[in-house]
Amino acid sequence: MEQNQHKQRHSADQEFQKSLEHLEDILPENLAEDEAKPKLARSSRDEGELIEDLIDIDLAELEDAVADIEAYLDKKHNK
Known part of the structure; x- marks a missing residue:
């Protein structure tokens, strides 16, 4: 059973790493888009x-x- 848990954790770790890599690929694109947008004025409320x-x-x-x-x-x- 311990070996099965180890496999599950390893698989979950791999999926997590893939997700992180995907987010890292997306993040620079989003930052560039955000910089291109004009900043909104702060509300006077x-x-x-x-x-x-x-x-x-x-x-x-x-x-x-x-x-x-x-x-x-x-x-x-x-x-």
Whole structure:
């Protein structure tokens, strides 16, 4: 069983390394694109307005989002 775990870890490590290499290939492209875009001016809104926006959250929407996340995690865990 320990050998099987070692193989699984090795396989997962290889997949992870491939993903990292892929991201490294993409990253320089995205950085060049970001530099080409003009910077947006900072908003003149003050901190109080930002806090009000954060407080003004629809509780039903938040509960729906939490339920969706829980369903996703349950589905993923049961696979």
